Amino acid sequence: MSRPAHDRADQPGIRLNINGQSVDAHEGMTLVEAAWQAGVPGITNVGCMEGVCGSCRVMMRRDRQVTVGLACQTFVENGLDVIFLPAASASRHFYDIADFKDSWDIHARFHGIFPEASRCRHCHGCVQSCPKDIKVEDGVALAASGRYREAGEIFFECVMCELCDVACPELIAPAHVGLFCRRVTAHFHLRPPNLISRIEELRKKREEADGNDKGEE
Amino acid sequence: MNKGIPLQEALAAYRPDSDPGQVSPMTDADSLLSEFHPDHLRGSVVKLSVGVNSGDSCQRDLASLLQTEAFIDEADLAGVPVIDADVLVIGGGGAGCAAALMAAEQGAKVLLATKLRLGDSNTVMAEGGIQAAIEPDDSIQKHIQDTLRGGHHAGNPSLVASMAEDGPDVLRWLINLGMQFELTPSGDLQTRRAGGMSASRLVYCRDYTGLEMMRVLREAVFQHRSIEVWEQSPAVELLSNEFGLKCAGAVLMSLADGQKRIVRTRSVILATGGLGRLHLNGFPTSNHLGATGDGLVLAYRIGAKLTELDSFQYHPTGLVYPSHLSGKLVTEGVRAAGALLINGKGQRFVDELQPRDIVCASILRECQEGRGIRIDDERKGVWLDTPRLENSQPGLLERQFPNLMSRTRGSGLDPRTQPLLVHPTLHYQNGGVIINSKGATTVPGLFAIGEAAGGIHGRNRIMGNALLEIICFGRRAGIAAAAAAKRDRGPKKVTLEHINQLRRALTLAGMPLSRRAPEILPSYARGGLWSR
Numbered sequence: 001m002s003r004p005a006h007d008r009a010d011q012p013g014i015r016l017n018i019n020g021q022s023v024d025a026h027e028g029m030t031l032v033e034a035a036w037q038a039g040v041p042g043i044t045n046v047g048c049m050e051g052v053c054g055s056c057r058v059m060m061r062r063d064r065q066v067t068v069g070l071a072c073q074t075f076v077e078n079g080l081d082v083i084f085l086p087a088a089s090a091s092r093h094f095y096d097i098a099d100f101k102d103s104w105d106i107h108a109r110f111h112g113i114f115p116e117a118s119r120c121r122h123c124h125g126c127v128q129s130c131p132k133d134i135k136v137e138d139g140v141a142l143a144a145s146g147r148y149r150e151a152g153e154i155f156f157e158c159v160m161c162e163l164c165d166v167a168c169p170e171l172i173a174p175a176h177v178g179l180f181c182r183r184v185t186a187h188f189h190l191r192p193p194n195l196i197s198r199i200e201e202l203r204k205k206r207e208e209a210d211g212n213d214k215g216e217e
Numbered sequence: 218m219n220k221g222i223p224l225q226e227a228l229a230a231y232r233p234d235s236d237p238g239q240v241s242p243m244t245d246a247d248s249l250l251s252e253f254h255p256d257h258l259r260g261s262v263v264k265l266s267v268g269v270n271s272g273d274s275c276q277r278d279l280a281s282l283l284q285t286e287a288f289i290d291e292a293d294l295a296g297v298p299v300i301d302a303d304v305l306v307i308g309g310g311g312a313g314c315a316a317a318l319m320a321a322e323q324g325a326k327v328l329l330a331t332k333l334r335l336g337d338s339n340t341v342m343a344e345g346g347i348q349a350a351i352e353p354d355d356s357i358q359k360h361i362q363d364t365l366r367g368g369h370h371a372g373n374p375s376l377v378a379s380m381a382e383d384g385p386d387v388l389r390w391l392i393n394l395g396m397q398f399e400l401t402p403s404g405d406l407q408t409r410r411a412g413g414m415s416a417s418r419l420v421y422c423r424d425y426t427g428l429e430m431m432r433v434l435r436e437a438v439f440q441h442r443s444i445e446v447w448e449q450s451p452a453v454e455l456l457s458n459e460f461g462l463k464c465a466g467a468v469l470m471s472l473a474d475g476q477k478r479i480v481r482t483r484s485v486i487l488a489t490g491g492l493g494r495l496h497l498n499g500f501p502t503s504n505h506l507g508a509t510g511d512g513l514v515l516a517y518r519i520g521a522k523l524t525e526l527d528s529f530q531y532h533p534t535g536l537v538y539p540s541h542l543s544g545k546l547v548t549e550g551v552r553a554a555g556a557l558l559i560n561g562k563g564q565r566f567v568d569e570l571q572p573r574d575i576v577c578a579s580i581l582r583e584c585q586e587g588r589g590i591r592i593d594d595e596r597k598g599v600w601l602d603t604p605r606l607e608n609s610q611p612g613l614l615e616r617q618f619p620n621l622m623s624r625t626r627g628s629g630l631d632p633r634t635q636p637l638l639v640h641p642t643l644h645y646q647n648g649g650v651i652i653n654s655k656g657a658t659t660v661p662g663l664f665a666i667g668e669a670a671g672g673i674h675g676r677n678r679i680m681g682n683a684l685l686e687i688i689c690f691g692r693r694a695g696i697a698a699a700a701a702a703k704r705d706r707g708p709k710k711v712t713l714e715h716i717n718q719l720r721r722a723l724t725l726a727g728m729p730l731s732r733r734a735p736e737i738l739p740s741y742a743r744g745g746l747w748s749r
Contacts, residue, residue: 028628030541039744044449044472046742047337048505050545050624052428055334072541075628087334087448094440097395152397157425160336160432179436182429183395190392194405198351198385 054161221591222561308488310338312667319695343427349384368675461714501544525648535642656694
């Protein structure tokens with residue numbers, strides 16, 4: 001049985017850098033906890049602290065190797081250099097899903113909205129940057145070939161940290177491609193009979209009630 | 218209170234095949250609750266002495282926030298830039314996004330300001346699902362009854378009816394926006410039954426329902442041409458007209474540089490969520506970082522009436538360690554699948570599938586009477602016996618609870634071989650700002666929705682009603698706020714008159730003016746924000 005990581009006092013001390021500040025921490029602490037304990041200013045890009053909101057994006061350097069990740073899911077290491085990244089800049093890909101009336105032209109629409117998606121140069125930057133180990137590149141390829149349902153499934157665990165958007169040299173915005181695929185799949189193909197019947201039943205009831213009201217007037 | 222069995226001793230004595238004994242049937246639930254539930258802790262409830270709820274019971278830590286000095290006075294507003302909007306939404310979780318989208322659909326110019334990042338909220342962390350009465354053997358009426366009964370009949374029946382009636386249409390709206398749900402092979406929405414439901418009514422998206430909802434809403438809001446989003450921009454005060462009687466805007470303060478901005482508006486929608494991060498009564502919490510009850514403080518100061526301020530939901534099974542996950546939930550599903558709760562002596566002590574408040578009080582009783590497992594004064598708990606569950610159904614944890622497994626992986630803890638130390642964790646604010654079925658508060662121009670609003674869940678919320686509530690009342694308030702903004706010609710003057718009145722009342726009541734609220738961030742995360 002492994003020993004639980006609970007008692008910090010007798011854990012070995014660890015020294016690392018966060019936003020340029022030298023920080024002392026204990027084994028088992030996350031980067032968020034270490035930054036707070038040391039009073040590193042301005043650590044406000046933090047949300048759920050369980051890895052589902054994608055807010056606490058960090059860039060890390062170990063010797064000459066540079067990686068990205070989520071600070072609430074990464075534990076302190078000796079000599080680690082950490083920079084908390086600002087939130088992603090606004091998306092450059094605009095669409096209103098309410099404008100999508102006809103699913104037959106969706107392929108043309110997709111390439112109109114995301115013209116870069118077919119220009120993937122397979123650099124794997126998106127895959128390496130993903131803290132959720134999503135096969136981002138495969139998802140983008142499926143989307144570009146019009147297989148939106150399958151592509152969306154690949155992005156199921158996406159937490160919208162948008163680190164893949166930053167990593168992409170072609171500005172494909174893979175996270176938003178993934179979400180587009182998931183959204184059009186629901187928008188066009190989710191037509192559950194049990195829900196539709198109940199909605200219709202309630203509509204009829206309202207109609208009857210309105211009719212009765214008018215009769216009494 | 219140093220009682221309890223030391224962790225290493227309890228671990229050494231633990232056997233997944235020991236005889237855990239039988240639990241005797243619950244005889245006196247009321248006295249268990251009144252003796253051990255945190256809502257009834259001696260000294261934890263006080264009477265409010267200032268404001269519209271004067272004389273009402275309120276949790277002590279919350280009361281001290283509601284009756285405090287503001288950050289700013291009129292002198293601070295000189296030279297501050299003013300921005301006009303038809304509708305200001307404060308809060309970027311599920312409720313705030315739904316309200317912003319509907320108000321924008323009505324043609325309003327909407328500003329959505331949120332303390333952290335758009336989508337940082339308890340919505341994104343919801344695992345279970347959303348309730349809607351859609352199965353043939355279910356009805357709107359049953360949904361209403363279950364919700365009222367679950368809330369110990371303290372909820373407002375007309376609000377509950379509005380919510381239950383909206384359920385099916387809320388699902389249609391979400392699907393049209395692009396949210397996916399689990400389907401049966403024949404294409405129906407998959408439903409399941411959870412605690413307190415008389416029919417199968419919970420629709421879901423694996424155990425990531427809230428994440429799926431939030432990322433779709435977030436994208437829709439960012440994409441909308443009539444919605445402007447300001448992140449890292451908490452509201453520190455509401456603004457009133459010259460009589461202090463109507464809400465006319467808000468003062469926002471940037472987390473990045475402390476700069477203030479005045480938003481002058483015709484309708485304000487508060488969607489600021491709950492208050493788990495206040496750690497009421499010293500409890501850990503399952504909530505996200507921004508849940509500091511700011512909306513309750515702002516609403517109370519401008520004169521909005523609140524309800525059920527002494528009623529909170531403590532989820533029975535929050536993790537005690539690994540410490541970076543302290544207070545985070547182990548879903549009720551693990552107990553539903555058969556996991557037992559075991560004290561430090563290896564004995565069961567409660568039927569694990571009793572309502573949340575009963576299980577919570579029973580765990581606290583074990584800890585207080587020395588049968589809990591103790592790390593130090595702050596950290597105690599009981600075992601959630603996952604190894605026994607895994608032994609009886611090998612592979613079950615990996616298959617059904619991948620979220621739990623992936624969270625504990627990497628911290629040297631394997632729930633398949635080691636039981637989880639759990640303790641009740643502050644989960645949900647049952648009460649909040651009193652609203653009508655359009656989300657309007659008792660103050661003209663001010664709406665409140667989501668966890669910040671009260672009156673729907675009575676004194677106990679049942680699973681799946683939170684996600685429904687935020688969309689139902691978010692949409693209703695968005696429509697109503699946009700309509701009000703059309704009728705209203707806007708404020709002649711924006712003032713802090715209500716704060717002047719508050720200061721007089723605090724002084725008359727002999728309350729100190731030393732503490733300031735809202736909290737904005739919990740103390741441990743506040744370093745270097747701006748000088749206070």
